[in-house]
Amino acid sequence: MYKASFDNELLNDWCDFCEGKKEFDSCHFSTLLMETLLEGYTPKFDVFIKEITKYFDSSVYENIKYVFSDEKVSQGGVKDWVINDLIEKRKIIEHVEDSSQLKKVIDSPQFLFVKDRSELYEARETDNNTILYEEVGDFVIANIDNDKRLFALKEVLYNIASDSDLVNAFLSGLIKSNADLSNYLDIYKNGCDYAVDDEKILIYEFEPID
Known part of the structure; x- marks a missing residue:
């Protein structure tokens, strides 16, 4: 079974970038979420995605959680x-x-x-x-x-x-x-x-x- 991979060093770069402490080209973060969902929406993934999206409107985090977690689907077809x-x-x-x-x-x-x-x-x-x-x-x-x-x-x-x-x-x-x-x-x-x-x-x- 494949295991999820979380690059905390790259996450630190992301936080520094979003907080204006360091400058990076956007491509520097292209692998930030690769392989993080291999084990599904785990508590570890939830913490990781919260850190990534905390600089933006909460709807981004909520949308990601809705799609990939076991949250109930909307009504309709x-x-x-x-x-x-x-x-x-x-x-x-x-x-x-x-x-x-x-x-x-x-x-x-x-x-x-x-x-x-x-x-x-x-x-x-x-x-x-x-x-x-x-x-x-x-x-x-x-x-x-x-x-x-x-x-x-x-x-x-x-x-x-x-x-x-x-x-x-x-x-x-x-x-x-x-x-x-x-x-x-x-x-x-x-x-x-x-x-x-x-x-x-x-x-x-x-x-x-x-």
Whole structure:
């Protein structure tokens, strides 16, 4: 069994960086959360993530704990969470050129549930999903680009699950916008994912191997 690894020396650097005592490039912290969840949401991980996020709004810590701990999931189903997520992200793409077809799919959603991730990956290559992914990503970056600590936190959190949508959801409470990106937390916590292709919304549901 793999054991979780916690780099307390790097954590000390992180605290010094956030407190303005030392300067580091954000890439210095790229491995801060790697391998820390190998044993699940343990008390040791909880202490570690509290230390990392204590310089920011408490919603960041609470979002991480919700996703990876045994906290009860929100009511509703994956279609509800996906629709809610897309409604919020539609606010970001409202005035984006070439987004008319994407907005049509969001406004009149047709769903396809898939069990094969390759179908999801194919949908992610379509124009609609590319526009959605890039515009939301650019929007988040624009909101945090002037805060070096927040920008570094985004890079640190990416190494929990290598999922940009999840990181954006973690940071939702810190983004100055009327678009709430936190609906993706429920999607991820329940082992689901989605993509928007040219005509419909594909929803992937993870099925554990017996």
